Amino acid sequence: GSAGPKPGVVLKLERGEEPLLGDPPTAPIGESLQAPGTGEKELSLADRVKLLQALESPSASVASVAKLFGISKSQASRIGRRREQILADWHTNANPLRKRKREGKGGQVEDALFTWFQQALARGERLSGPILKAKAQELAQSSGRDFEATDGWLCRWKTRHN
Helix, strand or coil: CCCCCCCHHHHHHHHCCCCCCCCCCCCCCCCCCECCCCCCECCCHHHHHHHHHHHHCCCCCHHHHHHHHCCCHHHHHHHHHCHHHHHHHHHCCCCCCCCCCCCCCCCHHHHHHHHHHHHHHHCCCCCCHHHHHHHHHHHHHHCCCCCCCCHHHHHHHHHHCC
């Protein structure tokens, strides 16, 4: 049968336009790499949000949206089931270009540092790399964790937290 007219959000995506979803960061639908060994295309966080927007349309099917993004129906369905987590990451200003969510070796230290970082920004403090590394060391010592805040760790932490 006929799928009927395409929903507006799908038409916008096909034209390369950005659908609206509040104020989070935006990124174009890009060429995504395939996940190693899976045969599936890895979508960035921004692309997953766009896919979720396309799925919201009452006349859009999982199959049509999957075809638009060049992924399988099962992958589109999995993304749809993880809707809340994906949107939570999007609204907490996670890196919109990341394709996988990897945790750093610091774990709780990194989470505590990010919380402190957001509070410091809200107070209008000026922050730098050495300040962040020193605070991470302080948080690690106070929690009794064995942790070394290196330049490489800081670079990866910045990328993970946009």
